[in-house]
Amino acid sequence: MTDIRPRRSVLYMPGSNARALEKAREIAADALILDLEDAVAPDAKGLAREQVCAAVKAGGYGRRELVIRTNGIDTPWFDADLAAATEAAPNAILIPKVSSPEALIEIGHRLTGLWAKPETQIWAMIETPLAILDCEKIARAARDPSTRLACFILGTNDLAKETRARFVPGRAPMLPWLTTAILAARAHGIDVIDGVYNDLKDEAGFRAECEQARDLGFDGKTLIHPNQVAVANGIFAPEETELARARAIISAFDEPGNADKGAIQLDGRMVERLHAEMAKRVVALAEAIAA
Structure with missing residues (x-):
């Protein structure tokens, strides 16, 4: 059987917060997304890029999987983000708002030109209506080794924003999108991680959503606070x-x-x-x- 890497808990860490990057070395998450995008204000993008890449190069994160999330392809920060992340050589680079397989093919070509290490993977955020509609085509890009595509991350907050769907217990409005992403990922042999749960005070709701995600077939859940790690680790592990x-x-x-x-x-x-x-x-x- 192919080697399995646990991705039960995938914690976002703001790249502009040096203290958080240091603290992350002791958090029991399976993977850390060191974020240059949503968690970072425009005037802090450069600092965040420097701090994140320095942290990855310095190491000390044990067996935690390190992922750098760049800014979007159509932003003024993307080129510098991709070059710096490639040079830092994390386990993966997470690309926001991937809506077509062509975007992944182009990024693959750019990584080749940047002499990216062979083991550096690409993860893709699925967070637009077009991404859901073309999910299978995007996942199929993983068949081309040059794309390095290894994982989908669901951006449920962005999907809600773009579709005007409401967050309700059980996530009925989103279930078709979630299952579409899971089917596409499984059809082409990549992992798929559920979106975040926003209410940090609602542990019962968070637990229920983790259980739902596990039962649907997700490999794990993205998290916004270290306090969510233990619950995710427990629920996505075999009983x-x-x-x-x-x-x-x-x-x-x-x-x-x-x-x-x-x-x-x-x-x-x-x-x-x-x-x-x-x-x-x-x-x-x-x-x-x-x-």
Whole structure:
């Protein structure tokens, strides 16, 4: 099975706040998005770029995945952001408001021209109506290695702004968009991370939205405060009963008498070989988290 990298908790950190960048080295998030875009005022863009790239180069973040979010492609800061981020060599560069596969192809070409390290990935924000309508085409760009596309991040706040949809418990207005992004990502082998939850005081609501995102198939959730990390880490990790069941399924299919069977009975339930493949992913994720 392909190596799995946990992305249960993906925390935004403002690039203009040097203290926050330092504190992030001790936060138990799976990934950190060091932000040059929404969290940074226009007059602080240059400072944020310098601080973020210096922090990435300095390291000290352990096994946390480091992602630099640039400003938008059509902004005056993008060229400098992309060049500086490429030189800093984070795990990934997050591009806002990607609405077409052509944008990813162009960025891929630019990274080649900037001599980007081969392991630097591209993540794409899905946060416009056009991105939802063309989601499969954008995800399909991952088939072209030059795009480096590895992950979708849902920008639910921007989607709400552009569509005038309301935030309601259960997110009924957004469910078609969320599932569209998940289907597109899975069809082309990339990860997909849910949008943020805005109400920091509503822990019950946040927990419910994390559980919904997990059940829909998201790999994790983007976060706006360190206090949200523990809940996300717990909800997007396999539960002990789920892990025990997965190991039992794998063990059952590994028995010599079941080697050529497509389906078996286990504890009174019919289990197919596809369930064994699903079980292997559960175990692999648990092991990656433990590591």
